[in-house]
Amino acid sequence: MxxxxxxxxxxxxxxxxxxxxxxxxxxxxxxxxxxxxxxxxxxxxxxxxxxxxxxxxxxxxxxxxxxxxxxxxxxxNAEAIFNDGFSYVGGNPDGDITLVEFMDYRCGFCKRAFGEVEKLLAADDNIRFVVKEFPILGEQSLLASRFAIATKLEEGPDAYKAMHDALMSYNGDITIPALRRLADTFGLNTDQIEARMEADEVTQELMATRALAQRLQISGTPTFVLDDEMLRGFLPMDQLQMIVDEKRG
Structure with a gap:
């Protein structure tokens, strides 16, 4: 070469x-x-x-x-990226700039990025944050995403956020018993969540996000979309903040 x-x-x-x-x-x-x-x-x-x-x-x-x-x-693909109607929206939903993350619960760099994004959202209260469930690292990744999405559908966005954070911090094998134990710590209805994991709407969300990732030529996690730019890979909080500031002008 x-x-x-x-x-x-x-x-x-x-x-x-x-x-x-x-x-x-x-x-x-x-x-x-x-x-x-x-x-x-x-x-x-x-x-x-x-x-x-x-x-x-x-x-x-x-x-x-x-x-x-x-x-x-x-x-x-702006509408599907920023306003798909099903992805979790956190941070400031009315923020002046949107950060989107394609993530996998089994991805080590996603786990590192999780803390950096949390620090960014805590330091800058004008960022809208969208999570795209993109399980690409095997069956345990898919299991975690199905459980997280089912939690969102069954218990709402706050419960999803709690499960999402717990899964991003969790380093053991992802199994149904492990997921149930995590959900139990938040007082969630684990039976109904587990029963909903294979629902069509869960599958459709995963398929829609995967199709979007393919259109965007995303093959790894974490991948961020910030305003009009794709950021492929892990970035520390200070670099994310610098890019946010540049986008704001």
Whole structure:
């Protein structure tokens, strides 16, 4: 991969400095290609810093392209991201900016991000926070999400928030008995919650969120959407706050 990047850089350098030159490697003789390769190698050996400059420039361009593609994806899917009608909304529901998180209860980085997001919401009371249940790490993840969504449907958003927080802090195996014990600590109706886990509306919510994630090209957790930007991966509270401040202008 690096070799291809460097050759592409060499070609762009030569064509940029000599635009009138019609450079067609396929039209070169074997001797001409050998000479050309030797000249490129000699240039890079004499100017080794060009290697990292070329790679860094390529990575910056790729990041810019990805960022713009993400903005376009968010714009095309804004209603489903920010106002799907079923995802939990916390923080300040009337906040001036919305932070959306696609999360999995078995994801270690999601657990790290949980504390950072909680600190952000405590420090900034004008952020609307939306949770997207996106279980992608196996059956235990799916079990946890079904129980959390069933709790929301059966007991309401406050009970969901309590279960969500408990699951984000929980590090054991996720089983029905473990989920029931967690729910019991909040005085919830565990029988009704368990009975509702396989309900169509639970399945439909999970399927809708998965379809949205596919459209947004989200393959890992945590993934955040902040205003018009996607933030792929864990970010500490101070970086999240900085981005929030930038979005506010």
């Amino acid at each position: 690096l070799k291809k990047r460097l050759m592409a850089f060499a070609l762009s350098l030569i064509t940029a400095t000599a635009p009138a030159l019609a450079l067609d490697l396929s039209a070169m003789s074997d001797e001409e290609r050998t000479q050309f390769g030797a000249e490129v190698r000699a240039y890079l050996m004499e100017n080794p810093q060009v290697i990292m400059e070329a790679v860094n420039a390529l990575e910056e361009r790729q990041a810019e392209v990805q960022a713009q593609a993400d903005v376009d994806l968010v714009s095309r």
